[in-house]
Amino acid sequence: xxxxxxxxxxxTQSGRAVLVSLEDGREIxxxxxxxxxxxxxxxxxxxxxKLGHEWALQHPQDYLEVVAETVxxxxxxxxxxxxxxxxxxxxxxxxxxxxxxxxGTPLCxxxxxxxxxxxxxxxxxxxxxxxxxNKINEIAEKQGENFLQRYGGKLSSEWMLAKSLQILEExxxxxxxxxxxxxxxxxxxxxxxxxLLRNSCTAGYKSQWHKQEGYPSQEFFKAVHPDFAxxxxxxxxxxxxxxxxxxxxxxxxxxEITGLPAGLTVAVGNxxxxxxxxxxxxxxxxxxxxAMGTSICHLVLGKEEVQVEGMCGVVEDGIIPGFYGYxxxxxxxxxIFAWYVDRSVPKYIFDEAEExxxxxxxxxxxxxxxxxxxxxxxxxxxxxxxxRSVLVDTQLTGMMLGYNLSTKPEEVYRALLEATAxxxxxxxxxxxxxxxxxxxxxxCGGLPQxxxxxxxxxxxxxxxTIKVADSTQTPALGAAMxxxxxxxxxxxxxxxxxxAARNMGRxxxxxxxxxxxxxxxxxxxxxEYDRLHEYFGRGENDVMKRLMKLR
Numbered sequence: 001x002x003x004x005x006x007x008x009x010x011x012t013q014s015g016r017a018v019l020v021s022l023e024d025g026r027e028i029x030x031x032x033x034x035x036x037x038x039x040x041x042x043x044x045x046x047x048x049x050k051l052g053h054e055w056a057l058q059h060p061q062d063y064l065e066v067v068a069e070t071v072x073x074x075x076x077x078x079x080x081x082x083x084x085x086x087x088x089x090x091x092x093x094x095x096x097x098x099x100x101x102x103x104g105t106p107l108c109x110x111x112x113x114x115x116x117x118x119x120x121x122x123x124x125x126x127x128x129x130x131x132x133x134n135k136i137n138e139i140a141e142k143q144g145e146n147f148l149q150r151y152g153g154k155l156s157s158e159w160m161l162a163k164s165l166q167i168l169e170e171x172x173x174x175x176x177x178x179x180x181x182x183x184x185x186x187x188x189x190x191x192x193x194x195x196l197l198r199n200s201c202t203a204g205y206k207s208q209w210h211k212q213e214g215y216p217s218q219e220f221f222k223a224v225h226p227d228f229a230x231x232x233x234x235x236x237x238x239x240x241x242x243x244x245x246x247x248x249x250x251x252x253x254x255x256e257i258t259g260l261p262a263g264l265t266v267a268v269g270n271x272x273x274x275x276x277x278x279x280x281x282x283x284x285x286x287x288x289x290x291a292m293g294t295s296i297c298h299l300v301l302g303k304e305e306v307q308v309e310g311m312c313g314v315v316e317d318g319i320i321p322g323f324y325g326y327x328x329x330x331x332x333x334x335x336i337f338a339w340y341v342d343r344s345v346p347k348y349i350f351d352e353a354e355e356x357x358x359x360x361x362x363x364x365x366x367x368x369x370x371x372x373x374x375x376x377x378x379x380x381x382x383x384x385x386x387x388r389s390v391l392v393d394t395q396l397t398g399m400m401l402g403y404n405l406s407t408k409p410e411e412v413y414r415a416l417l418e419a420t421a422x423x424x425x426x427x428x429x430x431x432x433x434x435x436x437x438x439x440x441x442x443x444c445g446g447l448p449q450x451x452x453x454x455x456x457x458x459x460x461x462x463x464x465t466i467k468v469a470d471s472t473q474t475p476a477l478g479a480a481m482x483x484x485x486x487x488x489x490x491x492x493x494x495x496x497x498x499x500a501a502r503n504m505g506r507x508x509x510x511x512x513x514x515x516x517x518x519x520x521x522x523x524x525x526x527x528e529y530d531r532l533h534e535y536f537g538r539g540e541n542d543v544m545k546r547l548m549k550l551r
Contacts, residue, residue: 281505310390
């Protein structure tokens with residue numbers, strides 16, 4: 001009989017479990033569970049407490065429902081013997097954090113705090129902590145803090161420190177009551193095993209932990225706020241362990257819920273995009289992995305630690321042991337395309353799509369494929385959800401230039417696709433020009449599987465070959481690979497993530513090659529994108545921020 005592992009991928013709107021063969025990475029069965037409460041960006045579940053602008057919360061019960069539904073389903077669909085599963089692992093959007101009691105109970109589950117928004121899970125795209133990120137960055141820059149340069153010169157409002165400071169300054173009673181602030185990925189592992197361990201990936205990329213130096217100093221945190229001085233010793237305390245470490249065995253209670261054996265190896269948590277890298281077989285330099293979905297996370301490996309503007313972080317052993325793992329990203333990609341279809345596409349396009357029996361995205365892609373680069377006369381800045389890299393500014397907003405009375409929906413759609421590709425080129429160039437080689441691109445996630453036009457545009461704009469993951473559930477596959485690593489070879493797993501990637505990581509045979517005439521045209525258009533990027537993004541004209549304040 002073969003051996004298997006289960007990976008659970010926690011995304012923005014849903015969680016999915018995948019049962020994977022450890023022999024060759026084949027996905028035997030999968031199941032998706034939509035979150036009952038979704039993303040809470042308007043009110044709390046009681047519908048009475050209103051949330052402010054840029055809030056994005058989630059409900060911890062949704063994550064446990066994913067485990068309870070998806071794991072039994074994949075076991076049922078596959079009809080395998082649960083004893084042939086060697087381990088379970090998870091990955092998560094990050095930084096997604098929550099305050100908990102000493103026993104691990106989320107504060108939002110306590111009656112006295114359930115109506116306080118700060119007691120709930122702050123999702124990765126919670127941007128209401130931007131003023132707090134600004135304060136942290138200003139003080140860190142003024143004091144010449146070394147850690148800041150490992151994060152491109154700015155920390156994001158999406159990360160642990162800014163969200164923690166927001167709680168301290170806006171809800172000190174929650175800050176005081178919380179025993180710890182934890183990443184959701186670590187909290188779910190705690191529910192599975194009874195043990196809380198902080199994984200090195202989220203600690204390094206999202207909480208500014210460094211393998212040699214640890215966290216920033218107590219003196220720095222005290223300069224930010226007197227009551228923030230002991231953040232690391234109190235709220236962020238706990239062991240930081242490498243990816244692929246066993247967090248312990250599955251509890252009796254969780255074994256009964258899932259149908260898996262009690263004591264089954266559970267790997268420490270991981271980040272969704274980062275888990276994808278070995279799942280596409282990338283374990284060396286020169287290859288950038290793009291995890292493409294609602295947003296994009298760009299990952300590349302290097303042998304040395306260098307400073308790259310706007311990178312989301314560089315962490316030693318943060319993705320693959322023996323390498324420095326670099327991360328950058330775009331805050332909205334698929335979200336932009338969805339916004340356009342949901343909010344702006346005219347009825348006649350919906351009618352035509354229904355008549356042809358296809359969805360609106362597919363119809364717009366077909367129509368946009370008939371356009372040549374530059375034909376629409378449109379150019380966009382893709383900052384609908386702010387700019388993650390290279391400007392690290394969530395107070396920037398989207399823009400479309402070139403509208404006229406004959407502009408068609410497919411032209412707007414293509415311009416949005418192109419804008420996200422230009423943003424990726426900005427990131428690629430930033431790394432490559434600093435000596436972190438990016439010679440080819442690997443794409444995974446939902447978008448590459450569904451939108452070949454998008455992939456061709458990315459190849460043309462970046463002038464690089466693109467390979468696409470064979471798996472449609474790449475993060476979950478990666479999580480399963482790290483579960484196999486936690487189990488170890490003697491238990492049917494692996495002792496080396498490189499060996500696991502060699503056997504289990506897969507890409508499709510089809511690749512996207514740059515088209516020379518398109519490369520030439522996009523080089524011209526990119527120069528205009530770059531001018532707009534610098535003009536609106538670096539303070540020469542702060543109209544976007546002024547308009548945001550008026551809102």
